[in-house]
Amino acid sequence: MDRPLRVAALASGRGSNLAALIAARLPVEFVLVGSDKAKAGALQIARDAGIPTVAMSPKDYPDRVAFDRALFGALADARPDLLVLAGYMRIIDASVVEAWEGRAINIHPSLLPKYQGLHTHRRCLEAGDTEHGASVHFVTAELDGGPVVAQARISVGPGDTEETLATRLLVEEHQLLPAVVRAIAAGRLRWQGQPTFDGAPLTTPLTTADL
Numbered sequence: 001m002d003r004p005l006r007v008a009a010l011a012s013g014r015g016s017n018l019a020a021l022i023a024a025r026l027p028v029e030f031v032l033v034g035s036d037k038a039k040a041g042a043l044q045i046a047r048d049a050g051i052p053t054v055a056m057s058p059k060d061y062p063d064r065v066a067f068d069r070a071l072f073g074a075l076a077d078a079r080p081d082l083l084v085l086a087g088y089m090r091i092i093d094a095s096v097v098e099a100w101e102g103r104a105i106n107i108h109p110s111l112l113p114k115y116q117g118l119h120t121h122r123r124c125l126e127a128g129d130t131e132h133g134a135s136v137h138f139v140t141a142e143l144d145g146g147p148v149v150a151q152a153r154i155s156v157g158p159g160d161t162e163e164t165l166a167t168r169l170l171v172e173e174h175q176l177l178p179a180v181v182r183a184i185a186a187g188r189l190r191w192q193g194q195p196t197f198d199g200a201p202l203t204t205p206l207t208t209a210d211l
Contacts, residue, residue, distance in 0.1 A: 001081075004029040005185040008080035010071075010088040011035055015042025017086035017107060020174035022049050027185050032078035034071055036090055052078070058090070068096040082184055085139060086177065094141035102191030104139035105184075107177045109169055111151060112137060116144035121162040121169075132156050132165055134173045135205065136180045138191060149195050150206040152176045172208075179211035 005028045011018050012035060022030070022045070033046035038055040046053045054074045061067035072092075075083060076099075085106035097104070110120040112135040124132045133153040140146035152172035156165065183189040188198055189211075195202040197210075 001187070005181075006031045006079060006081045007084060007181065008032040008034065008075050008078050008082070009042075009046075009084045009086050010075070011042035011086045012037055012040055012089040013042065013087045015040065015045040015087065016170060017173055017177050018042045019045050021084065021086065021178050021181060022051075024178035024182070026178060026182050028082075028181065031080050032075060034075055036067075036071070036088075042087070064091075065093045065095065068093045072096050072100070082181070083139075084177070084181065091143055092139075097139060097141050100139060102138065102193075105136055105149070105180065106139050106144070106146070107134060107136050107173055108144050109134050109166070109173065110144075111135060111153065112144055112148050121165040124156065124165065125160065125162065130156050132169060134169055134176055136176060138195060147195050147202075148205045149189060149197075149202060150176055150180050150208070150211065152208055175208050179208050180206075183211045 007028045007030050009018055030051045032052050032054060033042060034054045035043050036058055043053045043055060056071050058067045061070060083100055083104040111133040115123045131153055133151050135148045136150045137148045138146040154168050154172060190196050197206060
């Protein structure tokens with residue numbers, strides 16, 4: 001590719017992972033940041049960085065499919081090469097996801113396939129796990145079920161709470177997600193019907209050190 005990778009992002013909250021992507025000064029062009037919440041902090045982070053934004057409310061649409069088609073249609077109009085779900089908290093209709101196969105990644109706060117969905121820190125503690133982490137995966141119709149490409153791990157101590165786990169894990173997320181996007185921009189990490197890294201099928205998740 002003789003131009004920067006064009007990246008769009010979706011976020012529902014404060015946008016800390018988006019801020020980490022922007023701060024990493026990646027060899028990419030951010031073309032749009034979208035949200036399902038008009039007051040999401042991520043939108044202000046994008047505006048402060050000069051990135052176009054779009055916000056749509058699910059309440060303005062008759063059903064989830066109609067909303068997803070509208071929002072993802074706006075994303076498609078920005079012609080991104082890669083879509084990054086950086087704290088986007090809605091389940092996306094399978095028919096909409098299909099069109100983005102191999103072009104969308106998500107970061108999830110668990111060591112997938114453990115703890116798909118919400119409340120991952122609580123579930124980790126309730127299970128008595130000694131290790132927790134974050135995963136970046138390609139997005140498929142299955143919630144948090146696409147092929148995992150990279151993970152970061154932290155130990156769980158006896159004094160840990162949901163809050164301390166979340167705080168410590170976020171530091172790792174802010175390194176992991178930019179590293180994955182950098183690898184995609186460099187052509188090292190690709191989707192060829194499955195994830196490949198440096199030309200070989202990816203059989204185990206990468207770490208930040210690998211990237």
